[in-house]
Amino acid sequence: MSDGAATLEISALTSGYGEAIVIRGVSMTVAPGEIVALLGKNGMGKSTLLKTVMGFLPAREGKITLRGHDVTRDPPHRIARQAIAYTPQEQAIFQDLSVGDNLRLGQSEASWFEEELARVAQVFPFLKERLGQRAGTLSGGEQKMLLIARALMARPKLMLVDEITEGLQPSIIEQLTEALAVQRERTGVAMLLVEQNVRFALNVADRWAVLKLGEIDDAGKSDAHNAAARIADHLSV
Amino acid sequence: MAKGAQTSSAKVHFAAAKPRSDIRTVLKGGVLALLVLGVAPFFLDIYTVNILIRALFLATLALTVDLLWGYTGILTFGQSAFFGIGAYACALVFTHWGFGAGWAILALVLGIIAAMAVAALVGWLAFYHGAAPLYGSIVTLALPIVLTQIVFAGGRTTGSSSGLSGFPTYYWSIEIWFWLAGAFLVVVTGLAWLFVRSDMGRVLVAIKENEIRCAYLGIPVPRIKILLMVAAGGIGAIAGFGYAAFTNVVAPELTGFLLGTELLVWVALGGRGTLIGPVLGAIFIDVTSSYLSGSFPFYWKLLVGILFVVVIVALPQGLMPVVTNLWRRLVPGKRSAAEPAKLAAAPKREIAESVDKPLIVRGVHRHFGSLQVLQGIDFEAEKGELLSLVGPNGAGKTTLIRCIADGYERSGGDITIYGKPLGRWAPDRCVALGIGRKFQAANVFATLTVGECLRVARYRLDPPSTWASDTILNLPEAALRIVEETGLGESLATEARHLAHGQKQALELAMVLALEPSIVLLDEPTAGLTRVERERIGTILTSLTERERLSVLLVEHDLDFVRKISSRVIVLHQGRIMLDGSVDEVVGSELIRNIYAGSAQGGRGDPE
Numbered sequence: 001m002s003d004g005a006a007t008l009e010i011s012a013l014t015s016g017y018g019e020a021i022v023i024r025g026v027s028m029t030v031a032p033g034e035i036v037a038l039l040g041k042n043g044m045g046k047s048t049l050l051k052t053v054m055g056f057l058p059a060r061e062g063k064i065t066l067r068g069h070d071v072t073r074d075p076p077h078r079i080a081r082q083a084i085a086y087t088p089q090e091q092a093i094f095q096d097l098s099v100g101d102n103l104r105l106g107q108s109e110a111s112w113f114e115e116e117l118a119r120v121a122q123v124f125p126f127l128k129e130r131l132g133q134r135a136g137t138l139s140g141g142e143q144k145m146l147l148i149a150r151a152l153m154a155r156p157k158l159m160l161v162d163e164i165t166e167g168l169q170p171s172i173i174e175q176l177t178e179a180l181a182v183q184r185e186r187t188g189v190a191m192l193l194v195e196q197n198v199r200f201a202l203n204v205a206d207r208w209a210v211l212k213l214g215e216i217d218d219a220g221k222s223d224a225h226n227a228a229a230r231i232a233d234h235l236s237v
Numbered sequence: 238m239a240k241g242a243q244t245s246s247a248k249v250h251f252a253a254a255k256p257r258s259d260i261r262t263v264l265k266g267g268v269l270a271l272l273v274l275g276v277a278p279f280f281l282d283i284y285t286v287n288i289l290i291r292a293l294f295l296a297t298l299a300l301t302v303d304l305l306w307g308y309t310g311i312l313t314f315g316q317s318a319f320f321g322i323g324a325y326a327c328a329l330v331f332t333h334w335g336f337g338a339g340w341a342i343l344a345l346v347l348g349i350i351a352a353m354a355v356a357a358l359v360g361w362l363a364f365y366h367g368a369a370p371l372y373g374s375i376v377t378l379a380l381p382i383v384l385t386q387i388v389f390a391g392g393r394t395t396g397s398s399s400g401l402s403g404f405p406t407y408y409w410s411i412e413i414w415f416w417l418a419g420a421f422l423v424v425v426t427g428l429a430w431l432f433v434r435s436d437m438g439r440v441l442v443a444i445k446e447n448e449i450r451c452a453y454l455g456i457p458v459p460r461i462k463i464l465l466m467v468a469a470g471g472i473g474a475i476a477g478f479g480y481a482a483f484t485n486v487v488a489p490e491l492t493g494f495l496l497g498t499e500l501l502v503w504v505a506l507g508g509r510g511t512l513i514g515p516v517l518g519a520i521f522i523d524v525t526s527s528y529l530s531g532s533f534p535f536y537w538k539l540l541v542g543i544l545f546v547v548v549i550v551a552l553p554q555g556l557m558p559v560v561t562n563l564w565r566r567l568v569p570g571k572r573s574a575a576e577p578a579k580l581a582a583a584p585k586r587e588i589a590e591s592v593d594k595p596l597i598v599r600g601v602h603r604h605f606g607s608l609q610v611l612q613g614i615d616f617e618a619e620k621g622e623l624l625s626l627v628g629p630n631g632a633g634k635t636t637l638i639r640c641i642a643d644g645y646e647r648s649g650g651d652i653t654i655y656g657k658p659l660g661r662w663a664p665d666r667c668v669a670l671g672i673g674r675k676f677q678a679a680n681v682f683a684t685l686t687v688g689e690c691l692r693v694a695r696y697r698l699d700p701p702s703t704w705a706s707d708t709i710l711n712l713p714e715a716a717l718r719i720v721e722e723t724g725l726g727e728s729l730a731t732e733a734r735h736l737a738h739g740q741k742q743a744l745e746l747a748m749v750l751a752l753e754p755s756i757v758l759l760d761e762p763t764a765g766l767t768r769v770e771r772e773r774i775g776t777i778l779t780s781l782t783e784r785e786r787l788s789v790l791l792v793e794h795d796l797d798f799v800r801k802i803s804s805r806v807i808v809l810h811q812g813r814i815m816l817d818g819s820v821d822e823v824v825g826s827e828l829i830r831n832i833y834a835g836s837a838q839g840g841r842g843d844p845e
Contacts, residue, residue: 017735041767042739089738090678126631137605140677141630166764167677169629169794171835196767236769
């Protein structure tokens with residue numbers, strides 16, 4: 001591992017399902033401690049890009065480097081060992097395990113558990129009260145919170161987050177914005193977020209990129225005065 | 238708006254188009270197969286023909302296993318039982334009652350009736366409401382074991398463990414038996430082929446993919462499974478009858494669990510869900526094993542075992558898909574995939590005007606053990622009302638939706654839908670009352686195409702053909718608009734699993750609207766969609782309520798969206814209704830600020 005390496009470096013990546021090419025030659029970098037939001041309309045390849053980085057889909061062409069390691073051909077469990085936490089959009093918690101066991105499964109060091117739990121419980125208090133409840137009986141939004149809590153508690157170096165705000169009540173989204181910033185401050189985690197909630201994305205991220213038909217169509221800094229308007233243009237076409 | 242109306246009217250086709258069926262392919266294939274079978278006995282030695290006759294009967298049985306397991310997802314270990322029933326019907330009648338044309342017909346009919354009755358009973362036990370799939374498989378596992386015990390207990394009547402042999406039967410020439418067995422297999426395969434390629438065949442795959450979604454589309458899943466089991470049982474009994482009449486021997490093994498399991502192995506090796514694969518697999522393994530098991534009884538079983546493991550590991554789909562792929566590569570030709578059905582507007586349906594309050598909920602509560610999720614829920618929905626249900630995560634919103642869409646769900650209280658009390662009914666009966674439910678997580682049929690998913694959703698209103706597929710797909714206007722405005726119209730031939738998350742949401746919404754429901758329950762229908770797409774769907778929903786007078790109950794977190802489209806808002810908090818009022822009253826309320834929205838006031842605040 002070289003110290004100067006980017007947390008995530010994607011170069012000229014192409015991937016897809018069956019005969020369909022979904023990602024076409026995408027290159028992007030996420031530096032340590034940086035948060036990048038990936039925006040775009042439906043079916044433009046945002047989730048596919050995360051799945052490819054995570055090794056669930058093979059890269060057809062191009063290269064993926066995590067903290068200096070080439071992981072282009074690695075299976076998902078090896079990629080996860082690079083301290084990568086992935087929160088997918090669908091079906092990602094263990095329905096038949098308890099809330100506590102779901103959280104423990106994400107941990108690489110058992111000794112962190114209590115400390116980390118106390119920390120995420122400040123954002124999602126219900127987790128601590130319901131450690132013994134079967135996770136499948138949580139409501140849809142609560143399952144989403146469990147998912148993000150599990151990722152945060154793993155003290156990852158990189159988080160790949162797929163539409164985490166979907167189904168969350170507005171006040172929780174606000175707290176989550178705060179929690180992600182705190183986590184970055186504390187652990188220096190980098191994040192690649194796929195989002196439809198543009199306001200949340202711009203509040204959290206340093207930079208944004210719009211994906212269109214599998215290519216990066218536009219990109220910029222979140223604090224640029226015209227960021228919101230430019231993104232809105234891309235999303236409304 | 239004008240554009241939307243124009244495109245939808247341009248797509249109206251009148252239902253004169255002929256349904257498409259594979260009948261020509263089947264006739265060609267059937268004639269070819271019959272020709273091969275017709276001349277085969279003259280080129281093969283008597284021993285091989287003998288073995289082949291038995292293999293052809295067993296292959297027909299394997300075919301029924303493929304229908305149940307490969308297409309519908311019913312893992313059955315018990316198909317041998319029906320084979321055994323047919324075989325024993327033949328042996329018992331010929332041994333104890335008499336032999337002749339009349340007796341033969343009687344034995345066949347008795348065998349079929351007995352097998353179908355047993356299949357109906359087993360199907361009912363295995364698939365009644367609430368039975369887990371694993372439980373169904375265990376019931377089918379018990380069946381052959383029970384039957385074998387009955388045969389053992391039958392003493393002289395059934396021949397106990399040594400079975401019955403030497404009963405009088407038709408000593409026709411071996412060629413005639415071969416042709417009979419072959420013709421039976423070809424006819425059953427042809428019919429099964431038409432069936433699985435038909436619209437009804439797609440429904441079977443939908444059941445395998447996602448039984449819950451099927452139930453909420455009003456498809457009577459248990460009934461379909463039981464009917465299929467009964468048909469497969471009847472065919473199995475005919476095959477068993479033929480087998481017994483030809484070999485002149487029946488033994489308890491024919492009803493046994495071992496044969497039932499071997500059938501699964503043959504089907505898996507040949508290729509599940511391909512029909513031809515299991516047939517060829519059964520014939521191949523049965524013939525080879527007859528040749529080899531004589532000389533290497535132990536090694537042969539071992540070899541089959543190893544082959545099975547290798548195929549499962551290397552080719553989880555079985556051998557048939559490999560063969561077809563190879564064929565496609567070697568013989569290139571224009572093999573255009575079947576055109577997706579053309580969309581057409583379904584005739585307009587009027588909402589019953591006689592009833593005042595489409596939905597009345599009184600004192601509904603729901604608890605899981607000691608956990609009270611809903612308590613004392615009372616509200617009514619009017620015609621043409623878009624009622625939004627908001628509240629913190631975990632407030633019980635989805636549980637309330639579930640209580641309205643599934644009569645078994647609530648712990649107590651009364652629900653009335655269009656004047657009819659909702660009994661303890663499964664979701665498919667609730668659909669018949671006019672309920673349509675969209676799930677929170679996109680819930681579609683992964684391996685069906687977009688067009689097929691929509692077709693399956695029309696099960697109740699346009700009953701599917703069992704031998705052909707319709708080239709026209711009738712959809713109500715609202716579903717058509719969803720399809721067109723979210724771009725699904727260009728993806729009708731795309732498998733649903735390849736859609737992006739938001740498109741799956743749109744597809745499921747279109748499927749629910751295709752039911753032509755009068756009360757629509759939508760659980761975060763626009764999650765994962767962009768603001769523009771959400772607005773389009775919002776417009777479609779408001780026009781549904783305003784123009785078509787539907788009642789929509791919507792769970793939604795985006796208060797901006799709620800404000801724009803709702804006519805009334807209910808706030809649910811910790812399982813109780815805290816507020817019920819107009820949009821302005823509720824969205825601006827202190828309560829909402831405190832429990833729900835935070836400083837952001839709840840909008841997603843996307844830039845305008």
